[in-house]
Amino acid sequence: MKTAIITGASAGMGREFALHALRIFPEIECFWLIARREGRLKELAGDLGGKKVVCMSLDLCDEQSFDVLEEKLRDDKPEIALLINNAGCGYLGNVGETPVDWQTRMTKLNVTALTAVTSLCVPYMARGGHIVNVSSIASFCPNPRMTVYSSTKSYVSAFTRGIREELRAKGVTATAVCPGPMDTEFIEVGKIKGHSKTFDILPYCDPSSVAEGTLLSAKEGRAFYTPKAFYKLYKFVAKVTPQALMVKFTKT
Numbered sequence: 216m217k218t219a220i221i222t223g224a225s226a227g228m229g230r231e232f233a234l235h236a237l238r239i240f241p242e243i244e245c246f247w248l249i250a251r252r253e254g255r256l257k258e259l260a261g262d263l264g265g266k267k268v269v270c271m272s273l274d275l276c277d278e279q280s281f282d283v284l285e286e287k288l289r290d291d292k293p294e295i296a297l298l299i300n301n302a303g304c305g306y307l308g309n310v311g312e313t314p315v316d317w318q319t320r321m322t323k324l325n326v327t328a329l330t331a332v333t334s335l336c337v338p339y340m341a342r343g344g345h346i347v348n349v350s351s352i353a354s355f356c357p358n359p360r361m362t363v364y365s366s367t368k369s370y371v372s373a374f375t376r377g378i379r380e381e382l383r384a385k386g387v388t389a390t391a392v393c394p395g396p397m398d399t400e401f402i403e404v405g406k407i408k409g410h411s412k413t414f415d416i417l418p419y420c421d422p423s424s425v426a427e428g429t430l431l432s433a434k435e436g437r438a439f440y441t442p443k444a445f446y447k448l449y450k451f452v453a454k455v456t457p458q459a460l461m462v463k464f465t466k467t
């Protein structure tokens with residue numbers, strides 16, 4: 216059964232990905248929705264036009280969740296047509312001045328879980344399959360006060376570039392999306408609201424348009440998708456400017 220697996224589907228972009236996937240990938244017959252809040256996943260399941268839905272309440276910061284996913288994959292043997300590694304978090308604050316748990320939660324969720332979920336899913340993907348990894352404009356250059364977050368997103372972009380090449384012969388594509396700020400729970404969870412002038416002045420992206428643009432880019436087999444001309448320009452500037460200089464201006 217052609218299946219989409221979406222992490223972080225209970226809110227924000229994850230929910231938008233599921234809704235847009237219905238139209239952009241109509242061949243998908245089944246959705247596996249992963250996040251901690253099962254009630255939210257069940258709510259979303261009701262909006263997925265009668266498709267078969269599996270709600271998996273998993274804490275991806277807990278490595279035991281990888282065993283649960285592995286077992287479910289082994290039992291069901293789905294054909295994964297679309298894997299969306301969307302779950303992520305970003306905490307504001309200097310390393311050493313904020314709880315260690317905030318910093319390690321970002322590496323666990325944004326890096327370890329994304330790597331583990333992809334490793335588990337790839338064997339179930341066939342020619343024509345797509346992987347979408349949610350990166351960020353933070354991947355373009357380190358952001359002091361969100362040093363760990365920006366480092367994790369650099370990993371996501373580099374991982375996407377590498378695995379895309381590994382999977383070329385198999386006929387599976389990988390796409391990373393690099394959005395700017397979006398008004399989702401992310402801002403509240405990461406203690407960003409009211410504490411970052413940068414987040415106050417940057418143009419915001421609309422999660423629904425970003426999800427739609429990302430899935431269309433994935434369908435075309437593109438490696439990266441950066442929404443908004445402003446952030447495309449930022450990506451270019453970050454590429455041609457020495458990072459030692461850039462980092463003086465990229466504090467969050």
Ligand SMILES: NC(=O)c1ccc[n+]([C@@H]2O[C@H](COP(=O)([O-])OP(=O)(O)OC[C@H]3O[C@@H](n4cnc5c(N)ncnc54)[C@H](OP(=O)(O)O)[C@@H]3O)[C@@H](O)[C@H]2O)c1
Nearest residue numbers: 223225226227228250251252275302303396397399400401
């Ligand atoms: N919002 C922004 O400004 C922004 C900008 C650029 C990139 N991004 C990236 O976009 C992606 C989606 O973020 P969003 O803005 O949609 O944020 P969000 O609204 O906070 O959604 C995050 C999702 O991840 C899930 N999640 C969090 N911790 C988890 C855990 N331990 N285990 C399993 N699931 C977990 C949440 O569900 P539960 O709480 O139910 O577990 C939720 O569904 C992230 O990768 C983020 O880094 C966001």
